[in-house]
Amino acid sequence: REEKEIPFAQPGSRTHVYAITSGKGGVGKSSLTVNLGVAMAGQGMSVGIVDADIYGHSVPGLLGITAPPTVVEGMIMPPEAFGVRAISMLPFKPGGSAEPVAFRGPMLHRALQQFLTDVWWGDLDVLLLDLPPGTGDIAISTAQLLPGSQVVVVTTPQTAAADVAVRAGMLAGQTHQKIAGVIENMSGFPCPHCGEPIDLFGIGGGQRVAEQLSAGLSADVPLLGRIPFDVRLREGGDAGQPLVLADPSAPAAAT
Amino acid sequence: REEKEIPFAQPGSRTHVYAITSGKGGVGKSSLTVNLGVAMAGQGMSVGIVDADIYGHSVPGLLGITAPPTVVEGMIMPPEAFGVRAISMLPFKPGGSAEPVAFRGPMLHRALQQFLTDVWWGDLDVLLLDLPPGTGDIAISTAQLLPGSQVVVVTTPQTAAADVAVRAGMLAGQTHQKIAGVIENMSGFPCPHCGEPIDLFGIGGGQRVAEQLSAGLSADVPLLGRIPFDVRLREGGDAGQPLVLADPSAPAAAT
Numbered sequence: 478r479e480e481k482e483i484p485f486a487q488p489g490s491r492t493h494v495y496a497i498t499s500g501k502g503g504v505g506k507s508s509l510t511v512n513l514g515v516a517m518a519g520q521g522m523s524v525g526i527v528d529a530d531i532y533g534h535s536v537p538g539l540l541g542i543t544a545p546p547t548v549v550e551g552m553i554m555p556p557e558a559f560g561v562r563a564i565s566m567l568p569f570k571p572g573g574s575a576e577p578v579a580f581r582g583p584m585l586h587r588a589l590q591q592f593l594t595d596v597w598w599g600d601l602d603v604l605l606l607d608l609p610p611g612t613g614d615i616a617i618s619t620a621q622l623l624p625g626s627q628v629v630v631v632t633t634p635q636t637a638a639a640d641v642a643v644r645a646g647m648l649a650g651q652t653h654q655k656i657a658g659v660i661e662n663m664s665g666f667p668c669p670h671c672g673e674p675i676d677l678f679g680i681g682g683g684q685r686v687a688e689q690l691s692a693g694l695s696a697d698v699p700l701l702g703r704i705p706f707d708v709r710l711r712e713g714g715d716a717g718q719p720l721v722l723a724d725p726s727a728p729a730a731a732t
Numbered sequence: 733r734e735e736k737e738i739p740f741a742q743p744g745s746r747t748h749v750y751a752i753t754s755g756k757g758g759v760g761k762s763s764l765t766v767n768l769g770v771a772m773a774g775q776g777m778s779v780g781i782v783d784a785d786i787y788g789h790s791v792p793g794l795l796g797i798t799a800p801p802t803v804v805e806g807m808i809m810p811p812e813a814f815g816v817r818a819i820s821m822l823p824f825k826p827g828g829s830a831e832p833v834a835f836r837g838p839m840l841h842r843a844l845q846q847f848l849t850d851v852w853w854g855d856l857d858v859l860l861l862d863l864p865p866g867t868g869d870i871a872i873s874t875a876q877l878l879p880g881s882q883v884v885v886v887t888t889p890q891t892a893a894a895d896v897a898v899r900a901g902m903l904a905g906q907t908h909q910k911i912a913g914v915i916e917n918m919s920g921f922p923c924p925h926c927g928e929p930i931d932l933f934g935i936g937g938g939q940r941v942a943e944q945l946s947a948g949l950s951a952d953v954p955l956l957g958r959i960p961f962d963v964r965l966r967e968g969g970d971a972g973q974p975l976v977l978a979d980p981s982a983p984a985a986a987t
């Protein structure tokens with residue numbers, strides 16, 4: 478069948494597209510993608526999220542979305558919560574024994590393409606894609622389908638997390654994508670008793686990734702922000718009630 | 733084909749079998765299973781681990797195991813690391829786009845059965861099964877194939893985690909399994925500056941689960957131990973170098 482165009486890949490598109498990546502799971506990439514989207518929507522932007530993290534696919538849960546998308550006249554209508562429209566490649570958390578589902582490269586590419594052509598997103602200011610951790614088919618398909626998309630790399634302060642985050646970010650060199658920047662998550666926070674910084678997950682990972690990607694890609698890759706460890710972020714995520722904490726620099730800088 | 737016997741389900745078996753469960757992902761159940769196994773092996777016990785957590789399957793990585801099992805005369809030889817023999821239903825982390833794989837109930841049951849009949853475990857003092865979070869086919873199959881297995885419930889101190897952990901533990905009432913006890917993970921730790929307790933993940937979840945399961949099952953379900961949040965546990969896990977911290981009460985109590 479004739480191939481539909483992807484609105485966000487057209488020259489005139491004013492939608493800023495960001496592909497959120499990480500080196501490994503558990504650094505808070507999905508939570509951050511959702512909270513960033515909700516923060517931007519809170520600032521009046523029209524925001525969409527594609528959950529392409531087929532291993533984690535936690536975006537609907539993080540937004541409290543339980544209903545599947547509806548289809549109207551051949552277009553998929555994305556569910557909306559907290560001002561953000563979100564579509565997931567696996568709309569529900571694995572519940573029965575029939576999950577997880579077998580995915581193969583070309584199928585992933587077509588599924589991603591469909592989410593970009595057959596979903597009624599409306600006029601978006603920002604489209605965020607929650608990618609799987611690491612470097613894989615989905616990251617490459619994203620670059621092919623959305624060449625103007627910018628990469629955001631998420632890491633924790635730990636050196637080990639930073640090193641794999643650098644590898645994930647270096648893919649942008651091969652896909653000719655710009656890296657919008659690095660976000661360090663689960664950074665230190667002040668002790669509630671004595672006020673001294675508690676660095677649970679080491680120090681300096683974010684800066685390390687920004688420096689190594691800047692060097693490796695001969696580009697200026699900034700550290701966009703540092704989000705402290707805060708159990709309220711986890712509780713909000715568990716309850717499907719995204720929490721926007723004070724990291725205004727990240728959305729502002731990212732746009 | 734004629735059905736082989738499961739050595740651990742035989743009346744004379746002296747292998748203590750524990751099924752490690754949780755209410756939701758991310759509470760440290762797999763890390764704990766591995767560290768518990770390594771601790772017991774360190775005390776001179778012969779220990780085996782079945783990684784039945786098809787959603788997480790992190791056991792091989794946590795033990796630094798990269799080689800697949802070998803097959804000798806129709807028996808699967810489990811890889812060994814840190815004194816523990818471990819077999820995984822998905823031996824490698826999803827790398828290519830062909831993962832994750834479709835699993836269905838009866839197939840899961842047969843796969844689990846095969847790991848109990850066709851693996852050359854040797855004479856085990858302890859067999860640990862890392863179950864998927866929640867209540868599902870694998871938990872039920874475990875109870876059917878290993879009726880003598882005892883359940884260990886892992887939670888964090890948070891009430892939300894505790895509540896879903898109670899639900900997972902209550903399954904033991906229907907499967908007629910004994911609950912060996914509850915382990916609270918990511919408990920408070922002293923501030924490195926002022927020594928006051930930092931409770932990142934709330935307080936009291938472990939005790940709450942033990943009390944509610946004791947009431948719900950009319951049984952004495954003890955809180956076996958509390959493992960503090962310690963970033964060295966996470967770093968050890970990431971490096972495939974399991975760390976045994978001071979929680980001697982848990983293995984001792986569990987056996």
Ligand SMILES: Nc1ncnc2c1ncn2[C@@H]1O[C@H](COP(=O)(O)OP(=O)(O)O)[C@@H](O)[C@H]1O
Nearest residue numbers: 502503504505506507508663705706707711714
């Ligand atoms: N800044 C933070 N402080 C505390 N917990 C966090 C923070 N960011 C994320 N989390 C928690 O860490 C866990 C992993 O986050 P998740 O977004 O699923 O990671 P990833 O997508 O990288 O696998 C979740 O329980 C989440 O709520």
Ligand SMILES: Nc1ncnc2c1ncn2[C@@H]1O[C@H](COP(=O)(O)OP(=O)(O)O)[C@@H](O)[C@H]1O
Nearest residue numbers: 757758759760761762763918960961962966969
């Ligand atoms: N006591 C602890 N202190 C600090 N980090 C922990 C602790 N227990 C587990 N972790 C970390 O928490 C994350 C989730 O653990 P994991 O064992 O994968 O959880 P689950 O099997 O419940 O999904 C891992 O990064 C692990 O290293």
Ligand SMILES: [Zn+2]
Nearest residue numbers: 668671923926
């Ligand atoms: Zn302090």
